[in-house]
Amino acid sequence: MVVVRQWCTIFTNVSLPAFCCILNPPDAKTQLLASVMDALNRALVRFQPFIAWFQRVTHGWNWYRLAFLFIPAFIRGDLKFFSFYLPFIFGPLLKRVVDQFQAYHDKKDDVKVQLKISLEDYVSFTYSAIRDTIIVWIFLAFCYWNENDTRVLGNFYLSSFLVPMIRICFPGRTKGPLKNGTRMWDTTWGEVLAHVFIFAGLIASWKIQGMDQLFLGFLFLLAIPTIQDRFWWKPTQHFYLICAIMLVCLPFLSVGISSRFFPTYLEYFPKSFYRTLCIFANARPRVKDYYAVLGVSPDTDMKTIKRIFRQLSIELHPDKVGDDKEKLSKFHAIREASDMLTKKRAQYDKAIENQEQDEMAPRCEMFMYMMHMWIVYTLLDWVQVEDTTEASKKALKNYIMNERELDSRINLDAIGIGKEDEEGKNKLREIADKHEADLPVVQGRFIATGNREDIMAMRTLLRKQKVELKPFPEVKGKLVAVQQQVVIEPMEGEALNAMEDGYKGWTATVEAVDILTSSAKTVTLVVARHQSNLGLRHVLTFTENLGMEPEMGYSSSVTLAPPKGSSLSPVKAKIGWHLYPERSQVLVLGASDPSMGDKDMPKLSEEENFYSGYKLELWNDKTLVGYQRVYIYDSKTKSVILKRGLVETGGGDIEPGKTTYKIFPDQLLPQDRDSYTPNDLSSARGA
Incomplete structure (x- = not known):
């Protein structure tokens, strides 16, 4: 609708006046056309609020899917079978109610999982939920009043x-x-x-x-x-799966297609075929065996049937049996059997002869319709996936072709191009421009960052264009140590040593409340590193884990004792704010070991923060024991600070010297760091 409006505006204000200027004098038809287009443009402007209201009210409805169903049905004249189309209206109505509850439930606290919602939002939610529920009941009341078949609506309710x-x-x-x-x-x-x-x-x-x-x-x-x-992102495999299921279910589909389009062909299927389908479909013929009720065989003549009925009716007559419910029930059964076998015997014999066929035909026809809808929706999803794929590749192309610095937007080290390799960068831009269809589809859980497969796809494209690539920057080796950091601040009236590594080798006694257990703990460890940043921020790295996450503030303290033989005095400080105070936060990495992987494996980088944003995994033999993303990489100490606490899988304990690490890029478009580091702060002060 917006496109139509824009076209009308352009045609009315630009193209049409220019065309009219050519004609002299103005043609009456041209003036009339201009008036019509101007009126149409004004009508569209006035219609815009209704369009906005309609889109807001019908949020969540797949109108194109409903149109795909109803328009062909209207053309064929099938809308008279309104009951068949009821579910396609009932389903979206129920979805509106569910969406209201989903929106309400999403407003919760992430820590205590308690609902956090204002009175205004609660009233709005209540009003919307009641309104949508009333709409559902009005729809059901209409179906009842119109005497529609609503049995299938129970499935859509589920x-x-x-x-x-x-x-x-x-x-x-x-x-x-x-x-x-x-x-x-x-x-x-x-x-x-x-x-x-x-x-x-x-x-x-x-x-x-x-x-x-x-x-x-x-x-x-x-x-x-x-x-x-x-299978949404795998439409080809999904289609193959449907074809395989259709092949397995071909006997049911053949009966359904014949029943719907070629009813006379149903007689060509043998009875044994229908009996087999009944077994697999667990379908029992619903035609009563009236011959068995009277105790006669199907080839019994009419005179014998009437005689046996008279005998049984005399024995079971209500005047004779009184209030015996069982015999009264038998009396009604034999009378029903007699009526059928004496008045409609030919029709009944035909029904008995084809009872398996009559039982399976409507079931298979319904199954055929359902398979048809599955194929239709799969093709629609396929179109959506193709559109999404094309848009993703185009976005990646524009991302690469942007005039900004390429190394600030794409992980060049991961795809094998050096930051100073201008020829490789130009080749990458050329590939993005000329081979857009071969670019990977970059996805992500929240932000489109891509994954390791996307990186490998880009490396393959570059190799095909004869670009010389650097080795994939995946490094493996032994884990040397697992450490933890805390930030300390001076107590009131005291000062801390501002020298770098001024407290290295000192013994630190931490007295703090563990956030995880809410219990007070005391731990004594040795300081492996002290970062002071000109005395503005003091970060202590301990040789081991504290075994807790200390609470920050005056409730927790650190007492620093100098090494034996030192003339310095102990210092007491409080624990300050740290961005990532979790246990197993700092890992010291050993040298890369080519025997654990590719012989061309590079050494640990000497570049500061080279591995920032890379993924780090810890393994005991072939068992993954923990993983996390790298936040800071210190090239001097060959240590990494993780972006969050190490995610332990439960696959075993982490043992320095035995546990191995693997660090590699898994984001083609790396995320920017979401907070400042001490290095960033010191760089800012230096600038």
Whole structure:
């Protein structure tokens, strides 16, 4: 609509006046056209508030999908079967209610997981939830008044409301068992419960109804969307999966297609074929065996059937059996059987002869419709993925072609181009310009940073263009030590040594409250390094872990004692603010060991902060025991400060001298550091 409006504006204000100036005198038709276009432009301007309101009210509706369903149905005249299209309206209505609860639930405190919402937001949420719930009930009331078949709406209630609410109400995380130090799964309890519910629902519905509405609802509204989510970025594999499923289910699809488009072909399938389908579909023929009710065979003549009915009716007549409910029930059953076999025997015999066919035809037709919808939605998703892929590649191309410094936007060391290699940079720009389709699709959880596979894809592109690359900057070696840092501040009336490493080798006794356990602890360790930054900020690095995360402020203190034989006096300080005070925060790395990987493995870099933003992993043999991203790399001490506390997988203990490290880039477009470091502060003062 915006494009139409812009086109009308340009045509009315620019193209049309220029065209009119050529004509002399002005043509009446041209003036009329100009008036019409001007009126259309004004109408679109007035219509704009309605468009904005419509988009706001219908937020979350996939209108193009509904149009894809309803417009062809309207052309074919299928809208008279309104019950078939009810779910495609009912589902989005329920989704609106779920979205309201999701928005409400997202407003929670990240620490105590308590809802933090203002009274105004709460009133707004309550109003919206009540309004959307009323809309749902109005829709159901209309369906009841219009006498529509609403049996299938129960499936949409489960898929569009109950299962999403399960996912929302159980946000706690659960992790699977370790496999080589990596969790087999890491998800929420809501996701686990939803999968259990879907699996149990599939089994129960198949057991109760067989391949009928309830089972197909669980399959195509709950199970298959879960598959679609997993394969969304893999449309080709998803399509192959559908083809494989269609091949396995070809017997059901053949009956469904024949029933819908070629009914006469149903007679060509043998009875044994239908019986086999009934077994796999757990479908029991619903036609009563009236011959068995009367105790006769199907080839019994009419006279014998009437005689046996008279005998049984005399024995079971209500005047004779009185209030015996069992015999009264048998009497009604034999009368029903007699009516069918004496009045509609030919029709009944045909129904018995084709009862498996009559049972499977509607089920297979419904299955065929569901498979059709799966294919349609898969193709629509494929189009969306292709659009997203194209947009991502174009964005990466523009990112590379930007006039800013290339090394500030892309990890040149990772893709093998030196920061001073102007020829390599120009080649990279040329590849981005001429081979846009071959660029990787850069993704990310929150920010599009790319991953290791994207880096390798860029290296492959550069190799194809005969660009000489540096080795991939992945380094492996032994872990030397695990340390921890604290920031100290002088007590009131005291001063601290401003010299670099002024307290190196001193013994520090830390008395503090552990944030993790809320208990007071006392730990004595040796200071491995002291950074003073001209006396403005004092950072102590201990030779080992403190075994706690000390609380900051006057409640915690550090007593520094000089080495034996020193004439200096002990110093007492308080623990100050540290950006990352977690345990296992500082790791000292040993020299790179080519025997642990590629023979061309580079040595640990001598460049300060070369590995900032790289990923570091710790391994015991083939088991991953911990990982985190590097924040600061000190080339002098060959140590790294992690961006957060080390994430331990539970795969074993970290043992310096035995545990190995692996440090490598895993972001093609690295994130900027989100805070200042002591080096940044000192550089700023020097500037």
